[in-house]
Amino acid sequence: MCSFGLAFLFSVCPVAVLGNIILLIIIPTECNLHQPMYIFLAVLAVSDIRLCAAIAPKMLAIFWFKSCSMAFDACLAQLFFVYAMQCMESGILLAMAFDRYLAICDLLRHTSILTPSVLVHMIVAVAIRATVLVGLLPILIKRLHIFHSILIAHSYCEHMAVVKLATEDIQVNKACGLFVGFTILGFDMIFILVSYVLIFQVVFHLHQKEAQFKAFNTCTAHIFVFLEFYILAFFSFFSHHFGHVAPSTHFLLSTIYLLVPPALNPIVYGVKKQDNLKACGTNFSSELWIPRVIYQMFMTM
16 A cells, blocks of 8 residues: 555656646736636645645655654644645635636626636635634544544544544534535535536527537536546545445545545646647647646656
């Protein structure tokens, strides 16, 4: 398992970090990318880089140096940042879905609704929501004092894995975990699905097949990122709260859940959003250079 984790870490983490850094370099410097979708994509890239920074160092220490110890407060800090970044990503995906809804269903008011000040308020609201709700988890864990073990079968401080080590009553912790999960992931997923139901209703009522294809094609990248994020998130969430899955399976799923989406996001958006590749002059304007750079780096590992 350690050899797999180390290989997985070295193959996926550089792709995630490099791909998102490239997006953060391109988006602010190109005026044609100063649009709501790409502003949200830049915030998503920042969240993905912070998520990698929160988990990759300790994963590397575990898999390479066999350093499996971690201070309790450091564990709680990692727990907070990991879940806060995931909640940020969920909120940004919801904001992207709202942007796609306006772009397809109410195009004439798209720019007048999603003004720069509105975008800032949306991003700040997503950050505050993640900070406040996720902040409850380490605070409630801090009240626990007696644990029957100090060994976590994970490569990071997963909430329920830490809570289940306590010998005290953990019903409040479980309830809070469910509340935070459903308030953020459940709420966001429902509204994203509603937005796409409305989008598909508009798209399918278009008379021209070409117009239907173009409208649907603007959403494919977001749909792919949405599906891979929420499928992995809910499977990991429900298996921990209600299932009886082997620790090795939890370990594998949680590692994939944390590292794969940050690596896939820049590749997916780099492939589908070709207009954001007009960035650096004629050398790159006609080529999918972002996914090619990432793909070539991935293949050389």
